[in-house]
Amino acid sequence: MSEPGRPLLTVRDLHRQFGGVRAVNGASFEVPVGRITGLIGPNGAGKSTVLNVIAGAIKPTSGEIAYQEQDITGLPSYKLARRGIIRTFQLSSEFAALTVLENLLVAAPAQRGEALWQAALGKRYWRPQERAMVERARELLARFDMSAKEDEYAGNLSGGQKRLLELMRGLMAGPALLLLDEPMAGVNPSLARRIEQHLLDLCNEGLTMFMIEHELAVVERLCDPVIVMAQGRVIAQGTMADVRADREVLDAYLIG
Amino acid sequence: MSVAWQFYISTVLIYLGVDVIAGWGLNLQFGVAGLVNFAYIVFQAAGAYTAAVLTLGPATKDGFQQYVGGAHWPFPLPILAAGVVGGLLAALVGGFAIRRLRSDYEAMVMLVVSLIATSVATNQSGLVNGSNGLDLVPKPLATMVNLSPIGYQWLFVGITAAICVCVYWLVHIVTSSPLGRTLRAVRDNEQAAAALGKNVTGLRMLAFVLGGAIAGVSGAILVEFISAWSPGSWLYPETFVYFTAVIVGGSGNNLGVMVGALLVPVAFLEATRFIPQFGPPGLIDALQWIIVGVLALVFLWFWPRGVIPERRRRFPRAGQGGADGGARPAPTGLRSGA
Numbered sequence: 001m002s003e004p005g006r007p008l009l010t011v012r013d014l015h016r017q018f019g020g021v022r023a024v025n026g027a028s029f030e031v032p033v034g035r036i037t038g039l040i041g042p043n044g045a046g047k048s049t050v051l052n053v054i055a056g057a058i059k060p061t062s063g064e065i066a067y068q069e070q071d072i073t074g075l076p077s078y079k080l081a082r083r084g085i086i087r088t089f090q091l092s093s094e095f096a097a098l099t100v101l102e103n104l105l106v107a108a109p110a111q112r113g114e115a116l117w118q119a120a121l122g123k124r125y126w127r128p129q130e131r132a133m134v135e136r137a138r139e140l141l142a143r144f145d146m147s148a149k150e151d152e153y154a155g156n157l158s159g160g161q162k163r164l165l166e167l168m169r170g171l172m173a174g175p176a177l178l179l180l181d182e183p184m185a186g187v188n189p190s191l192a193r194r195i196e197q198h199l200l201d202l203c204n205e206g207l208t209m210f211m212i213e214h215e216l217a218v219v220e221r222l223c224d225p226v227i228v229m230a231q232g233r234v235i236a237q238g239t240m241a242d243v244r245a246d247r248e249v250l251d252a253y254l255i256g
Numbered sequence: 257m258s259v260a261w262q263f264y265i266s267t268v269l270i271y272l273g274v275d276v277i278a279g280w281g282l283n284l285q286f287g288v289a290g291l292v293n294f295a296y297i298v299f300q301a302a303g304a305y306t307a308a309v310l311t312l313g314p315a316t317k318d319g320f321q322q323y324v325g326g327a328h329w330p331f332p333l334p335i336l337a338a339g340v341v342g343g344l345l346a347a348l349v350g351g352f353a354i355r356r357l358r359s360d361y362e363a364m365v366m367l368v369v370s371l372i373a374t375s376v377a378t379n380q381s382g383l384v385n386g387s388n389g390l391d392l393v394p395k396p397l398a399t400m401v402n403l404s405p406i407g408y409q410w411l412f413v414g415i416t417a418a419i420c421v422c423v424y425w426l427v428h429i430v431t432s433s434p435l436g437r438t439l440r441a442v443r444d445n446e447q448a449a450a451a452l453g454k455n456v457t458g459l460r461m462l463a464f465v466l467g468g469a470i471a472g473v474s475g476a477i478l479v480e481f482i483s484a485w486s487p488g489s490w491l492y493p494e495t496f497v498y499f500t501a502v503i504v505g506g507s508g509n510n511l512g513v514m515v516g517a518l519l520v521p522v523a524f525l526e527a528t529r530f531i532p533q534f535g536p537p538g539l540i541d542a543l544q545w546i547i548v549g550v551l552a553l554v555f556l557w558f559w560p561r562g563v564i565p566e567r568r569r570r571f572p573r574a575g576q577g578g579a580d581g582g583a584r585p586a587p588t589g590l591r592s593g594a
Contacts, residue, residue, distance in 0.1 A: 055451060081453035093448035095441045097508075102569055106441040107452045111434045116462060119433035126434055134571045151570050173452050 008033045008177055008208050009054065009085075014063035016049050023049040024060075025232030031177065036199060036209040038223025038240075040216065042252055045229040047212045048090065051179055054210070055087040056080040067177070082109065084176030088169075090185055090212075092162040096155030100146065103154045103165055104137035105130070107172035140168045144198065160187040163195065171202070178202075180211040184218065196222065216240075228252070259406050266409040268526060273416035274478045275501065275517040280427045280510060281470030282498045287507035287566070288431055289463035290443030292363035294495055295349065295370040296471055301377070301490035302345050303338030303472025304479035305384055308393045310334040311480065321385040331396035335419070335476040342472020343465045350464040355457050370492040377487040389486020396480050416477055423470055427510050430466065437569075439463055440508070493545060497521050500552040506562030515563055520548065 007030035016024040024046040031037045039047050052058040054065060056077035065073045072080060077087075095103050111133070113119050113126030141147045144164050149157065154165060163183060170178055183199070184192040192215075199222055203209065213219050219226055220240045228236040228243050230252035236243045243249050257265075278300055285291040309315075311334050314326040329337070353365045378387045395408070396415065403411060430436050442449045442459050450456045479485045497520060505516020524547075528540055555562060 057447065057451070077447075077450045078453050078455050081451055087451050089448065089451070093445050093451075095444035095448065097444055097566065098437070098440055099568060099570070101571060102437055103441075105434070106437055106449070106454075109453055111438075113434040114438055116430070116435060116466075119429045119435040122429070123432075130434065151568065153568070169448075169452070 005032050005034070007031060008068065009210070010064075010066040011050070011054070012064040012066070014050065014053060014065070015061045016046075016053055016058060017061045022232050024053070027063075027229065027232070027234045029227045029234055029237055031208065031210050032225070033208050034203070034206055035225070036203050036211055036223045038219040038226040039210065039212045039229065040214070040219055040226060041229035041235075044231075045252075046232040047229055048181065050229070051087065051181055051210070051212055055085065055179055057087075081173065084174070085179065086170045086173045086175035086177070087179035088166045088181055088183060090181040092159070092166060094154035094157065094162050094165055094169075096153065098154055099151050100141070100154055100157070100165060101134065101137055101150045103169055104140060104172045105133055107169045108133045108136070109174050137172060140171060144168055160191045163187050163191070167195065167198065176208065178207060178209045180209060180213075182212050182214065184213070184215065192218075262406050263409060266406075266413050268522060269413050270409075270416050270477070270481050272518060272522045273413075273420050274474050274481075275498075275521040276514050277420060277423050277477070278471055278474035278498055279501050279505070279513040279517040280423055281467040281474065283502050283507065283510065283513045284427055284430060284463050284470065285467035286499065287502055287509070287513070288436060288443065289439045289460055290359065291354065291460060291464055291467075292359055293366050293464070293467065294363050294492065295366040295373070296467075296498055297490050297492060297495040298370050298373045299342045299345055299468040299471035300475035300478075300494075301373070301485075301487070302475070303342040304475030304485050304490070305390070306341040306472065307334040307338040307476035308390045308479045308485045309384075310337055311393050311396070312390065321388070321390055323384050323390060331480075334396075335473060335480070338472040338476030339469040340472070342475070343469035345472075346465045346468025347461070350461050350468075354460050354464055367492065370495065374487055374491055384485070384487065387487060389484060389488070390479075391484045393479055393483040393485065395483060412481060416481075419473065419477060423473065424510065426466070426470070430463075431508075431510060440566075496552065497525075497548055500548050500555075502562075503552055503555050503560075504562055506564040506566065507560075508566030509562070509564050512562050512564030512566075519563070520551065524548075524551075 009031040012028050014024050014027045015022070027046070027050055039050065041047050049058065053060045056075050056079070059074050063073070064071065067083065067085060072083070095106060098106065112129045118125060138147065138150070141150055144167070146161065146164055146168070149161060154162070157165060167183060184195050187195065196218060199209065211223065224239055225237055226240050226243050227234055228246070228249050235248045235252060236246040282293065282296050285293045285296070309323050309326045310329045312323070312326050313328045315321065315323050349369055353362050353369070377384050380386065384390060397411070398408065401408070401411065430439070438449070438454055439459055442454060442456050446456050501516035501520040502513050503516070504520055505514065506512020525544060528544060531540070533540070
């Protein structure tokens with residue numbers, strides 16, 4: 001199942017209409033295990049809609065999504081998250097009045113004391129697991145060089161720090177498939193390079209990712225395969241070199 | 257202390273207990289889970305009604321007051337039943353308002369629910385005796401204990417305090433546990449919480465139902481104490497008194513809400529008893545409403561986190577004591593939408 005290169009996620013003939021607008025109009029592709037799959041395309045191509053549909057935030061009009069060889073079409077996002085499909089958001093989505101550490105703790109799956117009856121059992125029941133979660137969260141903070149911000153309210157972080165938090169929180173959730181919606185949007189070049197390196201490291205550690213990204217140079221360095229969308233359809237897929245050579249892709253980027 | 261003062265102080269303490277309990281319930285919904293329940297008072301009223309009819313006994317056909325579902329249940333069952341009814345009503349209302357709507361629309365729906373509830377209760381005389389309300393609700397244990405009136409007052413203070421302790425335990429285990437953290441996350445960003453595997457609808461319903469049950473209990477205590485109930489005492493502006501108490505005290509902090517309940521509905525409204533009458537009759541009452549509204553706005557604008565803000569949770573490092581404290585400014589609520 002987890003052997004590299006096999007599809008972890010398969011999208012077949014996905015459609016999504018908003019009123020009369022066909023945001024996604026027949027998209028089919030696969031997300032292979034252990035790689036970073038890139039999704040590119042001009043504005044309005046339907047990239048975010050595809051990601052939202054995979055993440056369960058939007059239901060597809062038609063089409064099929066299989067994950068780990070099971071049909072997951074139309075499941076709500078929290079159920080997908082519990083199966084390991086975790087997404088990040090293009091706009092910062094931090095829990096503003098929680099500290100950075102608490103933001104990470106919320107993400108931990110299968111928490112004790114999160115159900116009322118468990119909470120009623122008292123601290124002794126859930127504290128040991130929480131301590132372990134705190135340790136894991138601190139490891140992530142150290143890895144992303146954010147330890148100093150542990151007790152800061154997430155709402156007080158800078159834009160770049162919020163991007164890092166977004167990524168850390170996704171990792172804290174223990175993803176099998178991480179969906180990234182422009183993880184470097186709006187950050188300065190040096191932080192963007194750092195995020196890029198983090199993504200590469202995570203990929204080398206075996207994490208499967210699916211990423212929307214506008215910066216083609218970044219896509220070239222990170223992503224294989226690359227999927228190109230335009231006007232709701234997948235117009236090319238393959239390595240970055242393949243899609244660069246594609247006539248339709250050039251047209252889409254020049255015209256679209 | 258003179259008997260008159262003892263009466264006054266014990267009465268104020270009982271009102272305080274009722275308001276603190278109601279404040280905790282609203283804090284669970286609004287402060288912790290971010291549910292803007294403008295119908296909060298309806299759940300308190302439903303609890304009060306339940307407790308009243310379960311104490312009054314069956315209504316007689318030609319009795320002076322008409323109501324449904326009368327019974328003679330012994331204390332504390334009517335109060336527990338009030339909690340159950342408050343919770344069930346919350347499940348019912350939440351079922352259509354919370355499952356489908358976003359917070360601003362949900363707030364509007366709640367306001368409408370509040371108005372409808374008052375109209376129905378006032379105009380349906382068979383239900384809760386119309387606008388006259390219910391009267392002569394027997395006091396709990398009054399026939400079983402042989403106490404002087406003032407002794408009974410203090411017994412009631414004790415009952416109220418005991419219920420306060422139970423409700424505090426409930427709200428504390430919610431807010432101090434991982435459940436509370438997850439509810440606060442849902443409050444801050446629903447979509448992100450869902451994307452991390454949280455059943456947002458279920459969590460919001462849980463907070464709403466618990467809050468409704470607590471509101472019901474607070475109403476039950478009040479009606480058993482004043483032994484009367486009428487729809488006119490539970491109009492929607494009363495909800496805003498509790499909102500103001502929660503906001504002033506410190507939204508999200510149980511201790512803060514206690515202070516808020518002490519400051520707004522109790523100290524503030526009681527204080528007006530002692531100022532001399534001025535202006536036309538009813539002026540002081542009207543000014544109270546205005547001042548409660550202004551107080552809420554001033555706090556939302558300048559001190560959105562209240563007198564005792566929500567606690568910043570810190571986690572001790574290995575080999576280090578767990579110390580809370582240090583108050584760096586938090587992101588202000590009003591403008592960031594928290």
